Amino acid sequence: MLINEALRSHIQKLSQKCSKSTIIVVEGKNDVKALKPILKGFDFFILHNKQRSLYETAEVLASSYSQAILMFDADKKGMELKNTLKKYLQMHGMKVQVEQKLLKLTGKTAVEDIRIDF
Numbered sequence: 001m002l003i004n005e006a007l008r009s010h011i012q013k014l015s016q017k018c019s020k021s022t023i024i025v026v027e028g029k030n031d032v033k034a035l036k037p038i039l040k041g042f043d044f045f046i047l048h049n050k051q052r053s054l055y056e057t058a059e060v061l062a063s064s065y066s067q068a069i070l071m072f073d074a075d076k077k078g079m080e081l082k083n084t085l086k087k088y089l090q091m092h093g094m095k096v097q098v099e100q101k102l103l104k105l106t107g108k109t110a111v112e113d114i115r116i117d118f
Contacts, residue, residue, distance in 0.1 A: 007105045007116070011038060014069070014099070018042050022067040024099075025085065027078065030112035031071065038102075038116055042069075047081065054085050062092035071099045074109040 018041045025045045026032055032044045043065075050057060061068060068089050072078035086096045106114050 004105075007102075010101055010105055011116075014039060014102070015041070017067070017069065017097075019067075021065055022069065023061060023065040024069045024071055025061070026071050026111060027073060027081065028112065034112050034114045035071065038114070047085075054081070055088050058085065058088035058092050058094075061089065062094050065094065067095045067097070069097045069099050071102070071111055073111055074100060074103050 018039070020043075022042065023045050024035065024039065024042045025047065026035065027046070028048045029046055032046060035042075035044070045057075045061060047054075047057065052060070070082050070086060072082045082098055086098065089096045102114060103109060103111065106116070108114050
C-alpha cells in the first residue's frame with residue numbers, strides 16, 4: 001500500500017511516542033513482522049509467545065514499562081484481549097493507548113496484513 005498523508009501523519013504521531021518506557025503489545029509474531037518496518041525503535045511484546053495469564057502478563061509489563069500501546073486485530077478475539085489486558089495494565093498503574101487507527105487507515109482488520117511502502 002502506498003502511503004497517503006493521513007497515514008504518514010498518524011505513523012509520525014505514533015513514532016513520537018517511542019521511548020524506553022513504552023511497549024507495543026501485539027497478538028502474534030506476524031504482527032511484529034508487519035509493524036517493525038513501520039514503527040522503528042519500539043519494543044514489542046507478543047502475547048501468544050508467553051505461557052502466562054493476561055494478569056501475569058500485565059504484572060511483567062508493568063515491572064519494566066510505564067506505557068503500553070495495544071495493537072490487536074479488529075475481531076472478537078482481539079477486542080476481548082484488548083479489553084481484558086487494558087484493565088489489568090491500568091490496575092498496575094500503566095498508561096494504556098489502544099491503537100486501531102492504523103488498521104482503519106490501511107483498510108485492514110488484522111495487524112499482520114498491514115503493508116506500507118514508503
